[in-house]
Amino acid sequence: MLNTAPVGSAPAGHYRIAVYTQRMLAGMSVPMALLGLLDREPSHGYDLKRDYDAYFGRGRPLPFGQVYATLARLARDGKAVAGDAEPGAGPDRKRYTITQTGKYEVEAWLSEPIPAEPYLQTDLFVKVVLSLMLGRPAEEYLDVQRAAHLQRMRELTDLKRQGNLVDALLADHGLFHLEADLRWIDVTAARLAVLAEEVAS
Amino acid sequence: MSGTNSSSAIQSGRVIIEARDLVLSFGETPALRGADLSVRRGEVLAVMGPSGSGKSTLLYCLAGILVPDSGEVSFDGQRLDTMREEQRSRLRRDRFGFVFQSGQLVPELTAEENVALPLLLGGTRRQEALRGARAWFERLELDGLERHRAGEMSGGQAQRVALARGLVAHPDVLFADEPTGSLDSLTGELVMGLMTGAAREEGTTVVLVTHEPRVAAYADREVIVRDGRVATATVAR
Numbered sequence: 001m002l003n004t005a006p007v008g009s010a011p012a013g014h015y016r017i018a019v020y021t022q023r024m025l026a027g028m029s030v031p032m033a034l035l036g037l038l039d040r041e042p043s044h045g046y047d048l049k050r051d052y053d054a055y056f057g058r059g060r061p062l063p064f065g066q067v068y069a070t071l072a073r074l075a076r077d078g079k080a081v082a083g084d085a086e087p088g089a090g091p092d093r094k095r096y097t098i099t100q101t102g103k104y105e106v107e108a109w110l111s112e113p114i115p116a117e118p119y120l121q122t123d124l125f126v127k128v129v130l131s132l133m134l135g136r137p138a139e140e141y142l143d144v145q146r147a148a149h150l151q152r153m154r155e156l157t158d159l160k161r162q163g164n165l166v167d168a169l170l171a172d173h174g175l176f177h178l179e180a181d182l183r184w185i186d187v188t189a190a191r192l193a194v195l196a197e198e199v200a201s
Numbered sequence: 202m203s204g205t206n207s208s209s210a211i212q213s214g215r216v217i218i219e220a221r222d223l224v225l226s227f228g229e230t231p232a233l234r235g236a237d238l239s240v241r242r243g244e245v246l247a248v249m250g251p252s253g254s255g256k257s258t259l260l261y262c263l264a265g266i267l268v269p270d271s272g273e274v275s276f277d278g279q280r281l282d283t284m285r286e287e288q289r290s291r292l293r294r295d296r297f298g299f300v301f302q303s304g305q306l307v308p309e310l311t312a313e314e315n316v317a318l319p320l321l322l323g324g325t326r327r328q329e330a331l332r333g334a335r336a337w338f339e340r341l342e343l344d345g346l347e348r349h350r351a352g353e354m355s356g357g358q359a360q361r362v363a364l365a366r367g368l369v370a371h372p373d374v375l376f377a378d379e380p381t382g383s384l385d386s387l388t389g390e391l392v393m394g395l396m397t398g399a400a401r402e403e404g405t406t407v408v409l410v411t412h413e414p415r416v417a418a419y420a421d422r423e424v425i426v427r428d429g430r431v432a433t434a435t436v437a438r
Contacts, residue, residue, distance in 0.1 A: 150414060
């Protein structure tokens with residue numbers, strides 16, 4: 001659940017990474033992240049939750065209920081299959097394996113740029129980490145994403161050139177935020193080798 | 202002055218500059234390691250990339266200022282890399298325009314004399330050259346600055362004078378290396394708007410080196426130079 005309390009209302013010294021992360025990850029695709037983790041190796045729900053929290057949760061753990069509900073939907077849609085129930089108690093008795101359909105979906109998702117909108121796109125972050133984890137070409141993805149951002153910036157620049165001052169102000173708002181994303185893309189691209197080592201460790 | 206834009210020898214959209222497998226090192230330091238690039242006539246192309254990636258070196262090779270150690274550069278069907286220096290020098294004067302980051306105006310000359318320089322060097326008579334230069338002052342919102350010298354103008358004004366000088370001889374290609382690098386954001390946008398607007402009206406091809414996305418957004422497309430090679434990524438429009 002998104003924390004709707006204004007960040008600025010937190011008393012000085014009480015700023016927590018979770019406050020930022022809750023906002024940052026609010027729109028992230030949990031099913032794709034879990035499917036991507038499954039593409040790495042077959043896993044139980046508990047392991048998936050642990051890895052999700054470690055890589056993408058950052059202070060905002062994924063509820064177990066959401067993990068199992070998501071896995072059930074992935075299995076229903078033919079993207080993952082559940083193994084036979086293993087002995088023991090509790091819901092975490094099935095090991096999930098990604099299917100070929102699921103693999104295609106992960107591959108397609110990782111290679112497609114997300115819509116270039118202002119504000120940091122959290123899927124962008126997840127795609128980079130998952131790409132590195134799965135040994136896929138993160139640099140190519142970042143290049144495609146950069147192109148998508150620049151294309152949107154061109155459209156906003158055209159709007160600015162042709163419109164009035166109010167249009168220009170609106171376009172500038174978008175342009176500055178897209179530019180911030182691009183700076184993140186460039187810094188990330190420069191650090192990919194180190195990031196890959198960290199994700200693999 | 203060539204006036205070649207009015208000729209129909211090169212149609213809009215055709216490749217005007219082609220670079221293949223360019224390699225160039227400065228001593229032991231490699232700057233280009235197999236760069237390929239095609240530039241279409243009439244397009245505004247942004248060449249982006251991190252510092253030290255080789256983007257300015259690539260621009261200088263495309264403009265015939267530097268000669269690659271190996272690889273080919275062609276402009277309008279002519280090989281620049283095998284051309285004699287005098288020929289390249291003439292080509293640069295007659296068919297290319299240049300805008301650099303800053304400080305390229307001749308301080309002893311007035312603004313209009315600075316703008317007229319390429320015409321004078323090309324053999325145009327002084328009065329005619331100055332007349333041609335003055336026409337650019339209104340176009341680039343520089344009215345009243347014709348007799349000012351470089352030290353009497355702001356950075357943005359001086360850069361627009363440099364831009365007028367780059368375009369006055371109606372070049373086929375304008376090469377711009379970080380043309381807004383020394384300007385604040387608003388002034389940089391004014392210069393970019395005027396540069397791309399004038400280039401499109403003139404049908405001039407622009408090759409623009411920049412590390413700023415907001416500047417690159419004025420271009421029709423961009424390429425990224427990384428480690429001396431050109432990476433291209435496009436999205437469906």
